[in-house]
Amino acid sequence: MNAQEKPIYAIFGKSSGPNITFSADTAVSYHNKTPTFCDEIKINLPVDLNDGHHLLFTFFHITCKPNKVGDEVKIPIGYSWIPLLKDGRLQTGEFILPIALEQLPQSYGYLSPDVNLPNVRWLEGHKPLFDVKLEAITTVHTQDSHLDKFLLAYQSLSINDKKNPPVSEADLKDAIRSVIKARPEPMVAFLYVILDKLLALIANPPYTVSVSAVCFEVLGQLVKICTVLLNSFRDAHGRSSLLTTYIHYHKIALKETSIVQSNNSKTEPKLESTARMPTSPESKHLLDIIREFERTNYMKVSVEGDYEPKTPKKMMHEELALQWVISGGAAREMAFLNSWFFLELMVCFRIANLLSHLFSIYIGLKRSN
Template sequence: MFKLLADFRKPEKMAKLPVILGNLDVTIDDVAPDLTNCISSSYIPVRTFDSSEKTNIYFEVEEFVPYIAKCSQPFTIYNNHLYVYPRHLKYDSQKSFTKARNIAVCIEFKDSDREEAVSLKCIYGRPGGPLFTENASAAVSHHQHSPEFYDEFKIALPTQLNEKHHLLFTFFHVSCDSNSKASAKKRDVVETQVGYAWLPLLKDGRVIMNESHVPVAANLPTGYLNCQEVVSKQHPEIKWVDGGKPLFKVSTHLVSTVYTQDQHLHNFFGHCQSTESAAQGTGGELVKYLKSLHAMESSVMIQFLPTTLNQLFRVLTSATNEEVAVNVTKVMIHIVSQCHEEGLEHYLRSYVKVSIVLVHLSYVKVSMVLVHLSYVKYVFKTEPYTSSTTRTVHEELAKAMTAILKPSTDFLTSNKLLKYSWYFFEALVKSMAQYLIESSKVRVSLLAPAVWCVSSAAYSHSDADVLNQSVLEANIATEVCLTVLDTLSIFIMGFKTQLCSDHGHNPLMKKVFEVHLCFLQINQSETALKQVFTSLRTFIYKFPCTFFEGRADMCASFCYEILKCCNSKLSSIRSDAAHLLYFLMKSNFDYTGRKSFVRTHLQVRKRERDGREMRGGGGGGYPLHTDPFVSSERLYVEEQSMELS
């Protein structure tokens, strides 16, 4: 078959070959969502697997995706495969062997070139055979002095490679002599060795992944890995075939979540690994590697996204000078910007989303109940807090962001930081929440999947345990709320100019406003809500143009949420919400030179009407305790409005 396929490429052969017409039908079906007995390319079960059933086993084929960002996905499961493709052996001019045709090539994977070294059992076997073998052979092309090979070999690489790991190729002449007159001894010699070739896996610390042309040796002395570098000098211990010309062509393809092919990322990871702490040694050397990450391939950036970001956060908290911290943050800004430009920002959101945080990978005892915790995909997790820890992600990131936003720094970088500030805000808040838990400032082991507060995990226990758990969650929710409000207050003082640009209608202001609004949209404790109302009162006072000039969307959203709070089950919250709504109207009145507060009044009326329509249409309207339009607090607002007018 292979010989016929090779003949198809020769014009003189094509004219002599008959053409038989035929059709080939290929059908591609969708995989059923409940497909069972499915294994990954590493033969690991990925779905419900019942080995006792005598049914088909479905095998996931490894996908070789193009090296572009849009086709790439972050690595979430371990994979470390090398695919090897022997291509061609040019033996038509060799004089070392009298018989060298019907050539077979046998491949082995070794970690040493000593004489007693054995092959590693890591080559995937053929279907029906053992899972792993120590060697594998390609199909033989009959009567070919310069055979071409078409086989694919798949190797499971070890997690740690060194300079001694290599591929060893042994070539054999396969005898097809069936002459009955030949001696029995001669007939028993089916395979005769006719050469060796080897290919080291690492070059400059990276796995070789391209087409290689290597010389072939007639013998294999101890320490042969060192001989290939001195082919031209005629090493005395080795005999080269055809003068050491590169007679053998082989190519490799790497599919690995461990080894990167990008030189810049490889250098950065290598530097971090070679030092006890990523910030030790020469700060200038680390800055050099950080700056080179801006040239990282976008596809590699997406593939190693969680690993890269985790390493950058680790460097950030161990940095000994501001230059390192600033450059770490600049790399993050570049990565976040690239993800948005490629339309892949959802990977960033998956990485930083606030979710159940694993403090210890174990069963955690909470209120006498065992709750099993597990990691969330791409989850952002800071380094564990200890009493000796002096730096946290939120502290160091906030300082670096402040330095980047100074007027004297690069405008493009600071502009990107403001444009994609959501990522850094979420990283700040999640770091603070994890710090509160791990420093025992809040004695609970669970965080909740809300943007700025805490959620519960699945558990079952008695009514008393439910009450205890609720109290714990309320306490940590309040702590997180107060911490975020303090952080926002500091941030607002530092970036008031940027927040006021375009009359307060800019992406940064929108994000800060959404954070405030989020506290009204999520159930909070009475203590937390009182602080939220105070913070919002200050926010209105500092940025009146945001509410009373230009687009009315922020004013409308604010009125909608406050109207809901006017019908809280707690009378104190109803009263505070009504006073805050009155303060908004009065601020509008003062902003117009005490002429009118039409904007706020219209938005309140519109939101009231929307609420009535929602309830009348069966949508439920505001999820309020009483009718929001006849409560005493609403009448109070009406009276104050009349007084203003």
């Protein structure tokens, strides 16, 4: 059922019926006070799944011997439901639901069946009686609370909705750190999506630059997890094949992210404190070189004019190098232990940037001619 409580053609039918239908019947249980239904029903999840979508269960009394011609054979005697989406997460697992004895009120699908709806009679006083299990096979929903927390926090940054403001900086950092607590299976399945989001936050931190530092630290921890814990995916050089595949085959592009900026971050984010600053003279000198290079890049103005960006863009390879230089502690150690990944990332981004720049020059010259 959708948010308007209308049935959706999303249930796969049986071999004797249509391929897709909006309802499915179980086997009939006769004279059994505690019936067990072993039917397996396959449902196609809607693409635009929202908080209003739900599964509606209707219990019928089957009349075996109608007294009169035209008597109803199936008489509805109870109802229950499961909201499919809650707080942005797909609901799966085992549920024990109460059974309502009356027609459900309007907009019931947005509520949990655990809510005792007013003016509705319940079987045995709202006691949970109906046991049902939902199992999802999906490549869209992570089915992991930690990954869902991070992806929802990231999504909130790009949604311009006053009713649902973006997460705070503290909540965003907490969501980023929770990524490494995810289960191995969904982490591997959504690894490339997570890496893309972390790199986007490094290049375009929505708040202070400390968000980039947290992303860089988590990125190093993910590389360590892929290399050490998932050792069955390592190549002859001890590198995780998941990471080498990401670098060599996955499309790493200089994305124009639409992450919202806070009111205090209209200019380039600045370092929060000197505690994160490099201490050695070599690191300070390297940081000065990077900053000087960034300033010269921002001040470049094209003679042709129409193919150069109007606003300065941060280069991903420069941001990675910057975070590496100013990192410390465990983040710095993990970056050096897995330096091949970060170095190859910077090379890939630099090549992509040069190709994009050369293509822009070519388009500009072609237009001028």
